[in-house]
Amino acid sequence: MYFAMEYPGLENIDRLKEIHDQSEKWHFIYNLTSEFGFTGIQFFPAYEKEFGLSFQNIPKFISKSFRLTYHAGDTGISQLITPDEIEKADVMFSTSLRTASLAGTEDVSFHPPLIADIALLPVSPEQVSPVNTSQTKENLRKLINKWIPQFNTHNITLSMETHMTPHVFIFSGITDFHEFVSSIPGLGILVDVSHNHFDGNEIDNVIQTLKPLGITGFHLSDAIRGKKLADGTHLPVGEGQIDFGSIVASFRNKDTVYGALEVRGAARWITDSLAFLKTLA
Numbered sequence: 001m002y003f004a005m006e007y008p009g010l011e012n013i014d015r016l017k018e019i020h021d022q023s024e025k026w027h028f029i030y031n032l033t034s035e036f037g038f039t040g041i042q043f044f045p046a047y048e049k050e051f052g053l054s055f056q057n058i059p060k061f062i063s064k065s066f067r068l069t070y071h072a073g074d075t076g077i078s079q080l081i082t083p084d085e086i087e088k089a090d091v092m093f094s095t096s097l098r099t100a101s102l103a104g105t106e107d108v109s110f111h112p113p114l115i116a117d118i119a120l121l122p123v124s125p126e127q128v129s130p131v132n133t134s135q136t137k138e139n140l141r142k143l144i145n146k147w148i149p150q151f152n153t154h155n156i157t158l159s160m161e162t163h164m165t166p167h168v169f170i171f172s173g174i175t176d177f178h179e180f181v182s183s184i185p186g187l188g189i190l191v192d193v194s195h196n197h198f199d200g201n202e203i204d205n206v207i208q209t210l211k212p213l214g215i216t217g218f219h220l221s222d223a224i225r226g227k228k229l230a231d232g233t234h235l236p237v238g239e240g241q242i243d244f245g246s247i248v249a250s251f252r253n254k255d256t257v258y259g260a261l262e263v264r265g266a267a268r269w270i271t272d273s274l275a276f277l278k279t280l281a
């Protein structure tokens, strides 16, 4: 497993927003990634929309120095029932592919469809009206099957993140997620250890269940169950309940698998998290 910068740290985001020149912005990213000691970078839409970097012109000194992946997150994928919703998701895949192929990106990842308003979390079962997810799943399967070969032509894997909070995402848990991914040969998996642990899954079990299907990467940050979502996820590595030793050990010899740090906070948290992970590697 190699480690990649994802969230760049609060102070660095402020700095990035202050810099206006594109070339200066990219040099800042280069220095930041090098100083942290990351091998890769996982870009996500905020790099463009909030930090102001243009993905159309990712400089050679970035793409030659670091291994790149792109996390589309939840941009564009909704319940996929209406033609409009399907069209939006289709556009998300095509835009991601265009960006990713320009910069020599190795993987593009996305979230499964949401069926609840994430702002209303936590959702108790009584609040939820039963949703028929089979049409959503069928339409998602069609889209993924259409796009996988196109990504693969550019040597890019396409991966879905393990968001499987019941009543929130279409997947009700690990069994449901596993069944869906099993039905799509070639679809990769991005494991978010923070959310999965927070939701009550044992990470060892998540890995054992999904590894045979093809894990392409991880979102690494710690978690503490029972807290509010914002306080219990995306914590510095080593400050929560997750056993990172066994995660790193089981992917020690898998050079293609990325571990993107999704620690949301000060730059110091990222520095300390990476140092901790490197002692385990």
Ligand SMILES: [Zn+2]
Pocket (backbone or CB within 6 Å): 161, 192, 219, 262
């Ligand atoms: Zn994640």
